[in-house]
Amino acid sequence: MRMSKAIAVRALTVGLVLVLADVAGAQALGRRGLMGVQLAPLDAATAASLKLASAEGVLIGGVVPGTPAEAAGLKAGDVIVAIGDAKAADIPSLTTVLRKYYAGDVLPLKVVREGEPIELKLTLAERPKETSDEFDVLYEAAYVGDKRVRTIITRPKGEGARPAVLFIQPMSQMSMDFGPRPHPFKRLVGELTKAGYVVVRVERVGVGDSEGEDPRQTDVKTDVATFRGALEKLATYDYVDKDNVFVLTHSLGAAIAPMVARGAPVRGVITYGAVGESWIDATVEASARSWKLEMLDDGEIAERTRKLAAFLNGVVAEGKTPRQVLESDAGLKQTFDSFVQSDEYIGGQHYTYVQAMEKLDVADAWKACDSPVLAIWGEADFVATRADSAMIASAAKNGTLLALPGIDHNFEPAQDQEESYLAGFTNRFNEVLVEKVTAWMKEKMKKP
Template sequence: MRNPIFLLLTVLLCTPVVTAQNLKRRPFLGVQVAPLTDSVAAAKNVPSAKGAIVMAVIPNSTAASLKLQPQDVLVSINGKEVTNAQEVVATAKAFTADEKVSINLYRNGKRMQVKGKVKPMPYETDPKADVIYDEVALENNGYARAIMKKPKGKGRFPAVFFIQGFSCYSLDNMPEHDTQRRLIDGLVAKGYAVFRMEKPGMGDAKGTKPCAEIGYNEELAAFAAGLKKLKTYDFVDKDNVFLFGHSLGATTAPLIAMENKVKGIITYGSTGKPWLEYMIELGREQRPIAGIDYVQVDEDMKTSLPMLYELMVLKKTPQQLAENPKYKAYLEQNYEYDGKGHLFGRHYTYLQELHDVPVNRAWKEANAYTLSLFGEADVQAIDEDGAKIIADVVNSYYPGKAEYKLVPRTDHTFAESGTQKEYLRMQNEGTYDAFAATHFNQKLVDMLDEWMKDKLKR
């Protein structure tokens, strides 16, 4: 998933509406950096490999105003030595807008210093739509950034709540070619008001722990508060609100609709199953898709199955599991375990709380029209079984209220990759991001619009 520090930004075209009073715009350094190796340091006449090399400078950012350039080597920021690329990201997060900033760097082998002020993150704008920056009040007096995008003009519009998936990444001011942005903009063009919000701890959030430190229940409560917020806008047709659950968002959607009813729920790239079962399938079924030898999979499952039981059911911490050398190696190699309680970039309690989610009861009590989609090239969702299960569960309680559809040639992030193997090939070659930027599947927008328009009549 995307790193919010490195998101590319578009040039501002108009002024958005900003209604939030509690949230301030976060600082925006705007550089993509990479580690500085001994060989690169020597080639650039830098005294040591301490520092970070600039790979890209984002327009309208602090870095752009300081006239930083690709291949600059950053060695200190505000007098603090930069020893690696991660420190640049950490330092940038601690900035405040308009504070003074001084960066020492090497350019073409010469040491120099640049000075200026920290610029805030630009707002998303769109000449074809109204963009409203708002906030969602959370538990414990925290706030999360919310962004509503609607067709221009007055009236009451059917609304879609776009709910993102597992990872901690920002939905704020995505570049125009981003496939999630293309989906949102496509729905707005079809006449829908589309609401999205940042997870607690992301972007402009205030009064919350960092996203990577919260559990799933806290995130779920935030999205539930977001749905309530969505229904407060006077231009929203409250009888025609739809949830679009992307990836893990497909689990979140029916859970927040149990108490706060909506007209319909659309899922894309979903597991359709309890999270423990999905994690087992990641090892058993997804890895062969990625080319892992089947015999190796068999051997790995001897480690994975008991480890997952201890993690998800017995609620052991990763630190406790890592006392077993086999578990430790498997966690590090396959679960991105960092030794500090994080798996796949999230706090381990996030996964454990997901295991306790009443998946099927949520669909029963949500009682909403349901469209369950699987993209033919979707590796993350593994296969169509999860999407079919969702439709089957809903129809078992409310016959004819749900349907499953295959989205041909489309991957997890809505690009037409063709097949799972083609998607993986581009990922391995490092060409996927450029490909996805020009291969968004517009037919998906048409499919969603057709289905929702039908439900608006009921």
């Protein structure tokens, strides 16, 4: 098993057949459109109350004032059932259809309102971009194979080449383009840029402005190629000091970071809140920790843990689709039915991606990383563990473990894991992280 995992890692690292190349100007890649609605899933009970024949469709939970949705006449309680001839049976299918449209395009909506079908036309507005008075924000575009992807670069004002950081986010469908919204990732990038670093973010294939209809079907090889290509291109910009390029990754991004950095002229790799074990073990153990913080009794935690492990092993070890696993076990179906999306998706990702992640030997990948590594763990982090970061620091040829008190998985200040769990997502930021990261990078920089 270990040999097969090692072979898989090498194949992903060496066999990068996808090439990232410049696209002339940010406008080469169209801007995704904004509707201005809050979407909600449609269950059988809600469908019946709305006088619908079935639960196929997407419920409008709310309409944002002053947006295209309001101008088009959409109302809370409406159900979108199709865009043109393309059905919108649920939120994932609606999202897939919407990826064919850009700002300025007109959506021919088919809607059911109080049991009656109506048709509306909605003209998509452009999604607002990130801006800053303190540094430049550049919207660029590049190719990964035959797909164009969005890159977002924050650059200190002024002339001269600056050290640079490639940020590798957790492998999810979340966009790295936050517009005017606050977010810990956006704050992290901004603070690093204000400290004098060029920082590049990359939208995965199928996410945000990037081309590709369904980001849930992106595979691990494509993700590695996307970030590796961005890393290589970053060093060619005249405003980047090519001798001082770093990689910074968060959470599950650490699973591919060593493959992205392997053999590249990287001065150092920093991980934060890294998941350093198998995907199944990490998911099961993180869930168990959250249930303990939820104050569930030990018996219920043990039963939930057993069921979750059985479900995930059915998908990964036995090679079944999530739906096949649930249909074979009534107990698992009752517990995890809402977790499975469109039969082949688990936690928002295609089940084959999860299978590929489980085959990776993360420790083996870090052993092959030639760059210095700083593995940081926040002591208030209940998602990842100190052992995860310690494994990375130990496996790397030149690794260092740093435990920071008072910070959780999302860079937010918290005294301990319980406070982090109870507080939830607050969009606060612990600036000590940036201080430690920049101090380490300065230490590792190549001097003139």
